[in-house]
Amino acid sequence: MVKISVVAPVYNAPIPILKEAVESVLNQTFRDFEFIIVDDGASEECGNYLESLTDERVRIIHNLENLGTTKSLNIGFRAAQGKYIARMDADDVCMPERFQRQFDFMERHPNAIVCGTRVEMIGDCSGTSGELIPDMETYRIRAVFRNPGPFHPTAFFNRELLLRYDLAYDESLVCSQDYGLYVEIAKHGDVFVLPEPSLYRRFHSCQTTRTRRETQIRCDQATQKKLLCELLGDVSDEELDLHYRYSTRYYPDATINEDVLKWYRRLMKANNRVRIYDRGKFNRFIYENVVKQAIEASISPSLTLLQKTALFFRSLPFPMALKETTAIGARKIARSLRR
Numbered sequence: 001m002v003k004i005s006v007v008a009p010v011y012n013a014p015i016p017i018l019k020e021a022v023e024s025v026l027n028q029t030f031r032d033f034e035f036i037i038v039d040d041g042a043s044e045e046c047g048n049y050l051e052s053l054t055d056e057r058v059r060i061i062h063n064l065e066n067l068g069t070t071k072s073l074n075i076g077f078r079a080a081q082g083k084y085i086a087r088m089d090a091d092d093v094c095m096p097e098r099f100q101r102q103f104d105f106m107e108r109h110p111n112a113i114v115c116g117t118r119v120e121m122i123g124d125c126s127g128t129s130g131e132l133i134p135d136m137e138t139y140r141i142r143a144v145f146r147n148p149g150p151f152h153p154t155a156f157f158n159r160e161l162l163l164r165y166d167l168a169y170d171e172s173l174v175c176s177q178d179y180g181l182y183v184e185i186a187k188h189g190d191v192f193v194l195p196e197p198s199l200y201r202r203f204h205s206c207q208t209t210r211t212r213r214e215t216q217i218r219c220d221q222a223t224q225k226k227l228l229c230e231l232l233g234d235v236s237d238e239e240l241d242l243h244y245r246y247s248t249r250y251y252p253d254a255t256i257n258e259d260v261l262k263w264y265r266r267l268m269k270a271n272n273r274v275r276i277y278d279r280g281k282f283n284r285f286i287y288e289n290v291v292k293q294a295i296e297a298s299i300s301p302s303l304t305l306l307q308k309t310a311l312f313f314r315s316l317p318f319p320m321a322l323k324e325t326t327a328i329g330a331r332k333i334a335r336s337l338r339r
Helices: 017-025 043-051 071-081 098-108 136-145 157-165 175-187 213-232 235-247 256-275 277-299 305-315 325-337
Strands: 004-010 031-038 058-062 083-088 112-123 127-129 156-160 192-204
Touching: 004 071, 004 098, 017 031, 017 043, 031 043, 031 071, 031 235, 043 192, 058 277, 071 175, 071 277, 083 098, 083 157, 098 112, 098 156, 112 175, 127 136, 127 213, 127 277, 136 175, 136 192, 136 235, 213 235, 213 256, 235 256, 256 277
Parallel strands: 004 031, 004 083, 031 058, 112 192
Antiparallel strands: 083 156, 112 127, 112 156
8 A cells, every 4th residue: 555645636727837736746755655636627738748647656537527626636535545645736836855744744643634734835925824733622713713724735634534534525615625624624633734834835816716716705604604503503694704704814904893892702602601612712712813903903003002002902802701811912912003
């Protein structure tokens, strides 16, 4: 049995970009893998390039019609024979030691279902990106508010644990399928993000996240709604839209208002009642990662430091529940407001 199955769905990536992605896989320092490329109705030019690949580790699966990324991923995962499954996209580039690093980590952490890495961004963006995971409870809480990661093209799965817990991509999610899968994985095992980047993530105008934004939002919200309903019992479309706008960080200009504060107070009260998440960590996450950002975005530069500080404390939801972090948070916000 091979150690790693690399799964990459391919539709119509530009040949130079696709070639760079394929070669970055074939040139890994770790050699014991199969490379499963799912041809999801690619163009003739793209198909000709795939057929020209002569490396014996390459396996090409041809879909009879365009099925989309999610179904293609499930097809590739079902065909995989390796101990681990590494995700790859047709427009990203693996660093040479990516597979070795992730393989070594997973061998040392048998309870890990998936590990990813941080990424170096190329194309229209630059820099290093990717959130680390301090602990699984924080990870589960983070998932209520946004995709908790890791970046999907860096995901490296324990195939035996996927099979044991019957974990696969939800095919109703045509976008953001990783978000839905990560939420299910977190119920059964551990998720890690390695701090050292192992992949160059390409940003360009043809990406799904840019060309199918509304579809992605609906899929994100489908996952969020499941988690919110566990807390609240039911969630309206209006509440879901409000939650998404203020929780995902996709809308940095979203200004705080009383409806937003009421919503987060309601979430904290619900969690206090049903006790799905650690109360202190849940409240602290809302304070540090949601409300603070919204408050900072809503503050007018014309206000004095005293006025800004007063606005901050008036907006704090449940200050008594947050008494353990209020003093620390006040110092942080005061420093940020002086900038």
